[in-house]
Amino acid sequence: MRKKKNLASRMERVRSLLVENPERFAGSWDKLSSGRPIHLEIGCGKGKFITETASANPNVFFVALEKIADVLVMAMEKASREGLTNVLFIRSDAAMLEEYFSSGEITRIYLNFSDPWPSKRHQKRRLTSEGFLNIYRKILSGDGSVCLKTDNRDFFEFSVRELERCGWRVENVTFDLHGAMQQTAASQGSTDTGGDAGNSNGYQPVFNPEGEAVTEYEQRFASMGVPICRLVAFPADADIDKP
Numbered sequence: 001m002r003k004k005k006n007l008a009s010r011m012e013r014v015r016s017l018l019v020e021n022p023e024r025f026a027g028s029w030d031k032l033s034s035g036r037p038i039h040l041e042i043g044c045g046k047g048k049f050i051t052e053t054a055s056a057n058p059n060v061f062f063v064a065l066e067k068i069a070d071v072l073v074m075a076m077e078k079a080s081r082e083g084l085t086n087v088l089f090i091r092s093d094a095a096m097l098e099e100y101f102s103s104g105e106i107t108r109i110y111l112n113f114s115d116p117w118p119s120k121r122h123q124k125r126r127l128t129s130e131g132f133l134n135i136y137r138k139i140l141s142g143d144g145s146v147c148l149k150t151d152n153r154d155f156f157e158f159s160v161r162e163l164e165r166c167g168w169r170v171e172n173v174t175f176d177l178h179g180a181m182q183q184t185a186a187s188q189g190s191t192d193t194g195g196d197a198g199n200s201n202g203y204q205p206v207f208n209p210e211g212e213a214v215t216e217y218e219q220r221f222a223s224m225g226v227p228i229c230r231l232v233a234f235p236a237d238a239d240i241d242k243p
């Protein structure tokens with residue numbers, strides 16, 4: 001992305017949505033969330049997902065983390081235009097999350113179309129590699145979960161393997177989220193897929209089973225016919241439900 005002009009002044013206008021020095025809230029985010037469960041999106045990009053999901057879920061408090069200021073400012077401007085009061089933004093890297101949140105403060109983490117870092121030598125940078133999973137495990141509550149969506153099949157398969165290797169319980173795995181949703185809608189005789197208007201390919205984006213919005217990348221890839229993979233993972237021991 002080309003460098004944004006007027007970044008500083010644009011940031012200034014939406015500054016009230018930015019949490020500066022977020023480490024000062026570690027252990028006291030409930031003051032900001034007014035006791036609502038906190039959902040965190042890592043790598044929110046231009047903010048379509050976080051603003052639509054926050055708008056649809058006023059009983060949840062959302063925090064969006066993004067390391068690139070040029071896209072973060074667009075996400076913050078969207079939230080500001082919508083007048084959302086249940087979302088705040090952090091400009092930082094996921095590697096810092098342990099500094100920002102205390103043990104158990106987060107109920108759900110969304111990883112939407114995370115950079116796949118395909119080269120083996122960059123494996124540790126993948127947001128589902130062991131180091132990051134250990135951070136998520138620490139900041140998630142007992143019933144917390146990670147929800148992952150991606151178009152990248154190799155990254156998805158790596159993520160399933162890594163989650164299971166690290167003792168997470170992986171559920172609701174689908175390799176074609178939108179196909180599955182359209183099938184469900186058809187079998188229920190519904191034409192309402194709950195998403196945006198169809199595009200020039202006649203593709204109708206859908207909301208997923210838990211009412212999450214479609215992300216910018218998801219919209220782009222799904223409209224090209226690329227299947228979207230999704231899973232939900234719980235940090236509990238994989239054997240926890242077994243007798």
Ligand SMILES: C[S@@+](CC[C@H](N)C(=O)[O-])C[C@H]1O[C@@H](n2cnc3c(N)ncnc32)[C@H](O)[C@@H]1O
Pocket residue numbers: 042043044045046065066067068071092093094095112113114115215216217218
């Ligand atoms: C491929 S984009 C996806 C954007 C959006 N989630 C979507 O689905 O449309 C990945 C985003 O994650 C951000 N990102 C990648 N690694 C990150 C990290 N370690 N910490 C914070 N943000 C990160 C990138 O800057 C980028 O905006």
